[in-house]
Amino acid sequence: MRLVDAPKLEALLEESEVSDTDTRPVKTFGVNVARQEDGALLTGTARFVDDIDAPGMLHAAFVRSSHAHARIRGVDCSLASVARGVHAVLTLEDLRPFLETTELRTALPSPSFRTNLHRPVLADGETTYVGEAIAVVIARDRYQAEDAAALVEVDYEPLAPVSDCHSALDPDGPVVNTKANNNLVAEFDLSYGDVDAVFSTAPHVFRETYFQHRGGSHSMEGRGVVARYDELDDLLTVWSSTQTPQPARQILCELLGRQPHQVRVVVPDVGGGFGPKLVFYPEEAVVAIAALMLNKPVKWIEDRREHFISTTQERDQIWDVEIALDDDARILGVRGTLLHDHGAYNVRGTNVAYGSAAAMPLAYRVPAYRLDVKCVATNRVPVTPVRGAGQPQGIFAMERLMDRAARELGLDRAEIRRRNLIPAELMPYATPLKTRGGIPVILDSGNYPLCQAMALDAGRWADFPERRHKARAQGRYLGIGLANSVEGTGRGPYEAVTVSITEAGTVHVLSSAAAMGQSTRTMLSQIVAEQLGGDLDNVVLTLGDTASTPMGFGGFNSRQAVIAGNSAHKAACVVRAKVLEAAASLMKSEQELLEIIGKDVVHKLSGERLALSDISRACRGMPGFLMPRDEPGLQATEQVMIHEMTYGNASAVVEVEVDVETGAVVLQHIAFIHDCGRAIHPKIVEGQILGGIAHGVGNALFEEMRFDATGQPLTTNLAEYLLVTSTEMPPITLGHLESPTPLNPLGIKGVGEAGVLPIAAAIASAVENALEDFDVRITRVPISPVELLETIEQGRVQAEGRCGSTCSDFQG
Amino acid sequence: MKPSPFTYHDPHTIADAISLLGSLENARALAGGQSLMAMMNMRFVQPDHLIDLNRISELAGLDVSATEIRVGAMTRQRELEFSPHIQRSLPLMQEALLNVGHRQTRNRGTLGGSLCHLDPSAELVSVAATLDAIVTVAGPEGQREIPFALFPQGFMSPALEPNELLVHVRFPLWPENHGASFVEFARRHGDFAIVSAAALILLNEEGRIQRTALTLGGINTVPLRMLNVETILAGNVPGPELIREASEMCRQVDAISDSMVTAAYRRSLAVVMARRALTTACIRAGAQKHVFETSMQG
């Protein structure tokens, strides 16, 4: 494994040509081409998992735990089994004969694990969160399956639940699972420099505690699986609304003891993923086994309530952090602790908490850093990444500390950041940090100070005081906030892409990359068409079908444009060279005089044309005849290996109005400047940013997944759990910087999550600014109007106490 | 989430509906479906019989006279929203309707459905309370009238016998020069109100408050007509001090608490919403706007 170090990166930056070496005009790359996905989606002819139908298909409904923690003494399926339309009622016992193991071991490895809690395929004598699947009913239709599911009787022996992360470490408290000794899932620290020495001598130290909560995915389409076993081919096909088809196939093979060619996972159209669909779930295994067992296709579609209680989510984090600065407000060090709610099982690993810890210091020069992290188990749905994957929380903690320091030191919040942002001339900037896989964190490119300056400009930071003053005269409270974010994207190590010219003359692209709305098809088409004819309609894609697509991991961590995109580029370049070589031979010409235009190779001078289909056929060859090239076919499979992450950055300036009588926060404007390197499709990039911003707004103001003290989820529908609607979104001004990365030939960085990262911090900053007179501190997200009003009223009382009862500033 | 099995009935007359309601066990009447169908899909409600009222044409429609508007129970909220009669003569209802759910839900939702469902924060319930609506209910023995103050008997419990059907609602009209205001605090546009205030003000020739009505919604299990506030206001000239003093009385109400919103918050909001509604209603009734200038914030 060859890693690139900072000096090498610097050299690359200087010498890199960010696209192919020739100087042909751009055809499709960087252009706002027509989005390929739209035709089907706009006419209702796309195919999501619930649109799949197969003859004789049966429907599943799961029986789910109604206790946060309980022993399961028995499951009585007798009544359910004879209900109308029922074909089978299954528990883990019924599945055992089909399983090599009953546990799903899906967590990415880490030396930080202290307890291993793996999900069973179905509950195995114990349930550890409300919503956990205990049994499944397979029936003629979903209505009947649900009727029968209601007749399954589970004999619970309730056990004391670990209701939240505060209580998880209580030595006298309950343990989340009878198989575990305690609730500590993992502990680790991210640190460098002599942090304690720094803090003992620093002239200024400020300490804060933050409570941060993020919620679930709430893709508009929930999860879903259709499985079908074909006896003729001995092939189990599983259509799953998943972000990770290859891992799903691999896990199914291991679980079922089948060979890779005996299991095929296909990703249909996916209605949003946002992280939780990257996980492999018990339901996928159960439905697959049911199909094998019953020899009929079986379908399970997650309903919204199930999404709340059984799809993974992000949740609570408690931060206790302090910042040390010198007299010039330069950061000397940051240290603290993070307590992270991991949920009932270790499903993906420590990604979220690690991501939070790694994201915290990135935008600034932080000479010494230490964050001690504990991931604790609770009797709630497991926690895995949701868009942003822990990074928004680390950024929130850092940005709130910067605001605190600014206030204490009497500095403008933008100024204190200016003094500490990593300047452009220091790029690439080697931080002492490593990713969770042990890869050095080197900030490859970016101009953070310029990004902030542009955001301040777009957000009209400089003349805000005047706006604020005018508003106050009308009794209105305006506030402005700022936050910066740096994000690791392009998680490696690879995502293979095959490009081939078919005998029909089309360009066929195959990849296990997973599309979920982020325009993967268009992105890959653009990159490939740039090298091979420039005609997007001539590009045909097979994505996420393990029977034909090459090795890879799928979509998460804003990686597919970077990793799959660069592989597609490389493969397309290789195929391009093969096409021109073959064409030169067939057309008896020099390669330099040929160009691929549309479906043909064209001679630049004579205009002579040879169709790609003809070249492809010629490269198939015939027995006994010579070939145009020394190799048959016109294809290439490339898997660009990039281990280093490439770091995008953004700055957000948010303006809010707070109604001090109701605690309502109304967004007035968001300015968002970001840098994702080169933009493959500017409009799509914008769309990703805007969607991320909306999600960030949700986390800052609306989304809260609430539980009671017994671990019962309280928000289990979309009327109680608030997603942002069109009327909550303010005008948004977007701006872009392009700092190409030297880490990949296309110079691109990931952008799928970027919009989320600085938003909660910027909104908190703005709300605090609006309520300066009331001395309100925002140390918790989401910001609830109920709590905000309480702090405003406390602040009002204190302020009136200070300036006496004649003070007229606080009327209304 | 699919509803549990039921037997479906779609009577075409009120008499048939009543007969069914009276003879069937565990029966629910289906009006607009925007509440009931959601609850049935989630299996919170599992009726054995569903009596669909949507085919009973005699249950829908407006009957307009000089003194009242009579609204059939199955009249869609959409029809009320776009009715020029409602806009002119019941401006309180018009303003409230713009806060009721969304376009799609108002297209199907009905007045009767909302009143019988009696969600504590339903806007139309507050409107009916404020306007002293009179509900007509039909049963096997015939029809009877219930003043709206007596209609809600408790949390989501209307004064309806199992074999009775709400047939229409009469809204007595206030004089044309009255001022009406409906305000609410909700987290997002179209959400149920956390707290709402519905206010009606009528001034006499001297500019004094001749008549007033104020209802707080969402504050308790049933809407609260603030008779004590109305008493304080009567006979006085509207002004910010008067309104403030009157609104402050709302802090004393008995408010409910739930996992999201505390009773204290509801009380604070009640004061604010009452003040805003009363102020706007006074101005719309013809009170001098400039008198209220500084208190119009937020």
Place this chain on the structure above:
Amino acid sequence: MQITSKEQTRDITITVNGQSYSSTVKVRMTLADYLRHELRMTGTHVGCEHGVCGACTVLLDGVSARSCLMLAVQADGHQITTIEGLAPEGELNPLQQAMHEMHGLQCGFCTPGILTTLTELLDMNPDPTEEDVRIAISGNLCRCTGYDGIVKAALLAAQRIRTQGARS
């Protein structure tokens, strides 16, 4: 609850996208499921089944309605328009075209409900303001786009339809 007795069914005739369909359906089947599974018109999507997300929105006699909150039997004798009926096969109407140009969709799951809702808006109000559009779609949840592209598409479509109408 009577589990083992046969479920009640009804014969219904519904006009969907201008074509008449007669079926025998279970009375508790929702209109959304009827469209998707009985008629195999899977363009209408189900996102929540409690009437909040709006993905299932169709036009019932020209006005928008949540098909997850209606029973198929209730639509007997009525006209339904779904996403499949907004334009002739293979074509995009001005609203669909504008959504495409303004990047008003990403995963496309909420799009059917957005399109029917906006179709109703533009029928009722050919010259909406941005606020009118945002209020109109406030009952449609989208997790991908942040709504900007959708709003721009609606305004662009409105403008084009008005111009078209003025010309013809």
